[in-house]
Amino acid sequence: MKALIKELTEAFGPSGCEDTVRQIIKGHIAGHVDEIRVDPLGNLIALKGQAPSGAEARKIMLAAHMDEIGVMISHVDEKGFLRFTPIGGVNPLTLLGSRVVFADGTIGVIGREKPETPTEFPTVDKMFVDVGAPDKEHLTRKVGDMAVFVRPFADLGQRLTAKAFDDRIGCAVLVQTARELQTTPHNVYFVFTVQEEVGLRGALTSAFGVEPDVAIAVDVTGTGDTPEAHPMAVSLGAGPAIKVKDRGMLAHPGIKNWMAETAERLGLPYQFEVLEGGTTDAMAIQTSRAGVAAGVLSIPTRYVHSPSEMVDYSDVQNAVKLLVGLLSAPFAHIIA
Amino acid sequence: MLLKELSEAFGVSGHEGAVRQLILDAIKDLVDEYHVDALGNLIALKKGSSKTHRKVMVAAHMDEVGLMIMYIEKEGSLRFRPVGGIDDRVLLSKKVLISDNKVPGVIGVKPIHLLEPKARQQVMRVQEMSIDIGASSKEEAERLVKIGDYAAFDTSFSQVSGEWRTVKGKAFDDRAGCAVLIELLQESYPFDFYAAFTVQEEVGLRGARVAAYSIAPDVAFALEGTICDDLPKKRDVSPTTALGAGPAITIMDRSVIADRRLVDLLVDTAQKHGIPYQFKQPGLGGTDAGAIHLSREGVPSAVVAVPSRYIHSPMCLLSLNDLDNTVRLMRESLAKVQELDLSY
Numbered sequence: 001m002k003a004l005i006k007e008l009t010e011a012f013g014p015s016g017c018e019d020t021v022r023q024i025i026k027g028h029i030a031g032h033v034d035e036i037r038v039d040p041l042g043n044l045i046a047l048k049g050q051a052p053s054g055a056e057a058r059k060i061m062l063a064a065h066m067d068e069i070g071v072m073i074s075h076v077d078e079k080g081f082l083r084f085t086p087i088g089g090v091n092p093l094t095l096l097g098s099r100v101v102f103a104d105g106t107i108g109v110i111g112r113e114k115p116e117t118p119t120e121f122p123t124v125d126k127m128f129v130d131v132g133a134p135d136k137e138h139l140t141r142k143v144g145d146m147a148v149f150v151r152p153f154a155d156l157g158q159r160l161t162a163k164a165f166d167d168r169i170g171c172a173v174l175v176q177t178a179r180e181l182q183t184t185p186h187n188v189y190f191v192f193t194v195q196e197e198v199g200l201r202g203a204l205t206s207a208f209g210v211e212p213d214v215a216i217a218v219d220v221t222g223t224g225d226t227p228e229a230h231p232m233a234v235s236l237g238a239g240p241a242i243k244v245k246d247r248g249m250l251a252h253p254g255i256k257n258w259m260a261e262t263a264e265r266l267g268l269p270y271q272f273e274v275l276e277g278g279t280t281d282a283m284a285i286q287t288s289r290a291g292v293a294a295g296v297l298s299i300p301t302r303y304v305h306s307p308s309e310m311v312d313y314s315d316v317q318n319a320v321k322l323l324v325g326l327l328s329a330p331f332a333h334i335i336a
Numbered sequence: 337m338l339l340k341e342l343s344e345a346f347g348v349s350g351h352e353g354a355v356r357q358l359i360l361d362a363i364k365d366l367v368d369e370y371h372v373d374a375l376g377n378l379i380a381l382k383k384g385s386s387k388t389h390r391k392v393m394v395a396a397h398m399d400e401v402g403l404m405i406m407y408i409e410k411e412g413s414l415r416f417r418p419v420g421g422i423d424d425r426v427l428l429s430k431k432v433l434i435s436d437n438k439v440p441g442v443i444g445v446k447p448i449h450l451l452e453p454k455a456r457q458q459v460m461r462v463q464e465m466s467i468d469i470g471a472s473s474k475e476e477a478e479r480l481v482k483i484g485d486y487a488a489f490d491t492s493f494s495q496v497s498g499e500w501r502t503v504k505g506k507a508f509d510d511r512a513g514c515a516v517l518i519e520l521l522q523e524s525y526p527f528d529f530y531a532a533f534t535v536q537e538e539v540g541l542r543g544a545r546v547a548a549y550s551i552a553p554d555v556a557f558a559l560e561g562t563i564c565d566d567l568p569k570k571r572d573v574s575p576t577t578a579l580g581a582g583p584a585i586t587i588m589d590r591s592v593i594a595d596r597r598l599v600d601l602l603v604d605t606a607q608k609h610g611i612p613y614q615f616k617q618p619g620l621g622g623t624d625a626g627a628i629h630l631s632r633e634g635v636p637s638a639v640v641a642v643p644s645r646y647i648h649s650p651m652c653l654l655s656l657n658d659l660d661n662t663v664r665l666m667r668e669s670l671a672k673v674q675e676l677d678l679s680y
Contacts, residue, residue: 016593022680038680040554041634072588072618075574083573085619087588125573143574143615144587144599195593205634 001316002160004028005172006153009162012103014070014087014146015195018042021066025171025192029178033190043206044192049184058331061189061212061292062177062323063203063281064170064219065196068163069305070148071100073129073141080133082108082141084124088197092122094306100147106131106140108147149307158313159236165309167196169299169316170218177323184327196281203281207288214255214293214331217282218319220309221246221273221298232275234300237312239269240319243296248279249286255295259326266325268318273298297322338362339515339659340493343505346433348402348486349419349539352376354436355398359514359533366521367531377547378533386526390674393530393553393635394520394666395544395624396513396560397537400506401648403432403487405467408478412471414441416487417462420538424462426649431490432467439480440490441467489650500580501656508652510537512642512659513559519663526674537624541591544624548631555598555636555673557666558625561654562616562641574617577643580655582612583662586639588619591626598638601676605669611661616641636678640666 013021022044026036035047044066051057069088076082095110102108108129112122129147133139153162162168174190181188189210193202196219207215221241224232234241242259243251256272263270275298286294297319302310347355356378363380364370370380378398384390401420408414414434429445443465448456467487471477493505517531530551534543548556562584566575577584585602586594606613616639629637642662645653 016588017596019680039633040636040678041629042680043634074618077572079572085588085617144618198593201630202634204630205632209633 001172001176002155002313004175005160005169008168008172009153009164012101012148013066013068014148015067015198017103017146018066018194021168021171022192025066025175028175029190032178039206039209041202041205042194043202045206045210046178046190047187048178048181048190049187051185051187057185057187058213059187059189059211060327061191061207061210061215061285062174063191063193063215063217063285064174065167065193065202065281066171067194067197068148068166068168069197070146071129073143073145076136076139076141076143078136080136080139081111082129082131084129086124087146089305090124091305092124092127095124095127096122098307099150100129101150102141102145102147107150151307159310160313161308161310163307163309165299165301165311166220166304169220169301169311173218173299173316173319173323176320177327180320180324181327185330186327188327193281200281200284203284204288207285207292211289212292215282215285216255217280217285217294217296219280219296219298220301220304221275222304223300223302226302234271234273236300236302236310237314238271238300240315240322241271241273241298241300243273243275243298246275246279247277248283249294251282251295252293255293259295259297259322262325263322266321268322270322338518339503339511340505342511342514343493343507346436346438346488347398347400347507348488349399349536351486352398352535355514356533359398359518362518363521363531373546373550375543375546376535377543379547379551380521380531382521382525382529382531384525384527384529386674390527390555391530391551391553392527392670392673393532393548393551393556393628394517395532395534395547395556395558395628396517397510397534397543397624398514399535399538400488400509401538402489405434405481405483405485405487407483408474408481409466410474412473412477413444413466413468414477414481415466419486421648423648425459427462427465428460430650432487433490434467434469434481434487435485437480439469441469441487444468491650496653502653503656504651504653506650506652508642508644508654509561509647510559512561512644512654516559516642516659516662516666520666520670523667525670534624541622541624541627545627545631548628548635552632553635555678556625556628558623558628558637558639559666560623560639560641561644561647563621563647564643564645576617576620577614577641579643579645579653580657581614581643582658583665584614584616584641584643586616586641589621589623590619591622592629592637592639594625594638595636597676597678598636601672602638602640602665602669605672606665609664609668611665613665
């Protein structure tokens with residue numbers, strides 16, 4: 001699975017430009033699902049299972065977003081420097097000293113105007129991308145071009161680091177689950193969404209299209225296990241995290257318990273997650289149409305939205321095992 | 337000139353009736369059917385000539401930013417609040433008209449003689465301002481104005497002229513888009529053309545949301561009058577858009593990432609027909625496309641706008657060349673929409 005994770009995290013895919021990621025995923029799930037389609041906004045929707053709907057056969061939507069944060073060129077100045085605007089939540093501190101790469105492989109360096117004071121917090125309106133063009137005439141970049149962080153995947157043994165674990169690690173978990181899931185009594189929709197980082201947009205429209213009974217988003221969450229970290233009872237390596245709450249949603253208690261009880265039954269480690277900031281596709285899915293029983297299975301991740309995020313490989317593997325366990329069995333209880 | 341009538345019409349968000357009537361008179365003979373929906377959107381259909389119809393929605397919002405009366409003081413002056421985004425600094429000493437009765441008023445200002453030096457450095461907040469209708473008492477004011485009445489800027493449309501054929505007036509955001517959309521209805525198209533003149537864009541894209549739901553289009557365009565900040569600057573940064581430089585195509589704003597295939601269609605069309613165009617500075621503003629593209633299962637959407645200086649103020653400037661070129665660009669692009677490959 002590490003090769004898949006490397007391939008997915010290194011792919012180029014800022015919000016609104018997820019084509020490469022979608023092609024990679026299509027290639028890996030073809031033959032392992034019964035149906036594949038792409039909806040009008042670009043969400044990749046794969047169905048596994050041919051069960052007639054009933055009390056025990058649910059329409060289950062799994063969602064992981066393909067897009068990553070990035071930057072978009074907003075102005076080309078007379079000397080060929082590129083002003084930019086963030087795509088999604090980009091921390092200016094992580095941009096300083098970073099390199100970015102455009103869809104065609106062009107590398108750019110992030111530069112900064114002279115600060116007024118040595119401790120001035122950098123803001124994106126005082127930063128620029130320098131692609132090394134000697135002048136404006138030799139520049140091939142234009143307003144609207146998108147770029148993402150340059151950062152190769154690194155296997156640290158038990159731990160992995162890369163850009164865009166948010167949420168390619170969720171994509172990898174879904175792909176692996178689709179491949180490992182032999183049979184299911186349900187109709188399982190593996191949905192790889194677009195434009196999560198700019199407002200859960202793909203999840204909103206794909207949930208309308210799929211119209212699920214039950215949904216689980218698979219996404220990253222923060223941890224509290226680094227020096228002097230913000231307190232949070234989630235650690236790398238302690239198992240996938242079952243969300244209770246984040247800033248945008250309260251997970252359906254039935255879904256939460258379904259995941260926890262299945263983990264207990266299978267002897268898989270898990271932890272409960274209460275996240276103070278941020279949310280996931282599940283927020284948009286939960287309030288789609290007449291409402292959806294929704295939860296989130298999170299991969300604990302350090303340094304989210306930085307060029308070097310970090311996960312524990314066992315959490316990733318256990319997330320797949322838990323999902324396969326959830327989807328293999330009939331839906332016995334819960335969502336009344 | 338229709339733009340003059342549209343600009344001078346009274347149509348603050350939630351009170352678009354006069355604009356709607358004006359538009360209806362202009363389009364009713366050009367379309368196959370039309371209706372006004374529950375929120376007040378005017379939705380007109382011009383049926384396609386081809387057998388396999390794509391549904392194309394083109395939206396422009398009828399509403400403008402303005403004011404609402406919220407309290408009448410005991411001596412007869414009117415306290416108010418903004419409807420939509422208005423900078424407090426553009427309000428003082430401006431003429432307004434209140435309600436469909438067009439009661440004239442002035443947003444009063446204290447004479448400079450009475451201002452402390454420090455007060456001259458400060459921005460007066462809208463909460464401290466009032467509209468003066470010259471009433472002698474609260475009772476007289478109450479005969480003319482009711483709580484909840486809207487007020488709009490009292491601005492006459494006129495030519496400024498020059499090579500850009502510049503005009504000035506209020507509410508070019510988005511009466512410019514309405515004017516373009518009306519003009520587009522003069523043509524015939526192979527697809528089903530749904531013209532949506534929407535309400536309440538300025539308070540949160542509310543009309544477009546329900547209009548898109550009922551139309552359920554395959555493709556959508558929003559037409560706008562957009563931000564233009566092209567006067568000289570100290571730093572080499574984006575003007576957002578520039579007057580006279582042609583229609584502005586959105587790639588990404590705060591509400592939508594435009595569909596790349598539609599952006600490419602617009603750019604290719606502009607280049608092929610020699611129509612000037614520009615990209616709007618990404619990352620700023622939001623339009624009806626923000627609501628439309630998230631409707632139902634999603635709708636590939638794009639935004640084309642007429643650059644307008646000083647929008648959301650009593651006096652805006654735009655170039656009729658830009659407006660004409662926006663019509664041309666949309667007309668030629670729409671001619672190709674039917675055969676555009678929208679698969680992935």
